[in-house]
């Protein structure tokens with residue numbers, strides 16, 4: 001990696017290799033969190049725990065909808081619900097992993113889970129209401145991920161990149177659900 005040439009006497013923009021190595025040794029116990037970590041770690045962990053709760057609630061809701069839709073002979077919709085459930089579960093795992101990398105503790109406690117979650121758990125009593133509730137939840141998730149990404153800015157690019165990938169998936173989910181609703185209307 002080469003740094004941009006600087007006017008004489010100015011400090012180069014990139015830390016020199018000795019400084020990077022010294023800083024890496026200073027706080028070895030902090031794992032992935034180095035002194036160059038610019039974000040407010042406690043806030044990031046708190047936000048990620050809310051996102052974790054959201055993903056768990058969404059997994060549970062999609063699971064419920066999967067089993068109930070199966071019962072009313074809507075195989076195509078059920079398959080979509082199952083796929084979404086599995087993807088929300090993966091998001092939960094990715095988020096929990098990142099929380100531990102940041103030195104935090106992922107909160108899997110069932111106590112207060114629904115309160116920590118941004119999206120709601122709504123059972124739904126018909127195929128249409130299930131799809132509608134899932135779409136509402138996805139739109140809430142999309143907005144809250146977008147806010148978190150804006151909050152992080154350039155201060156924690158790893159968390160930001162992860163959230164951007166999850167956001168793209170939630171947008172895909174919302175699109176799938178909108179198409180299912182259109183199909184139902186036909």
Ligand SMILES: [Fe+2]
Nearest residue numbers: 055087088091
């Ligand atoms: Fe998700």
Ligand SMILES: [Fe+2]
Nearest residue numbers: 138169170173
């Ligand atoms: Fe989703």
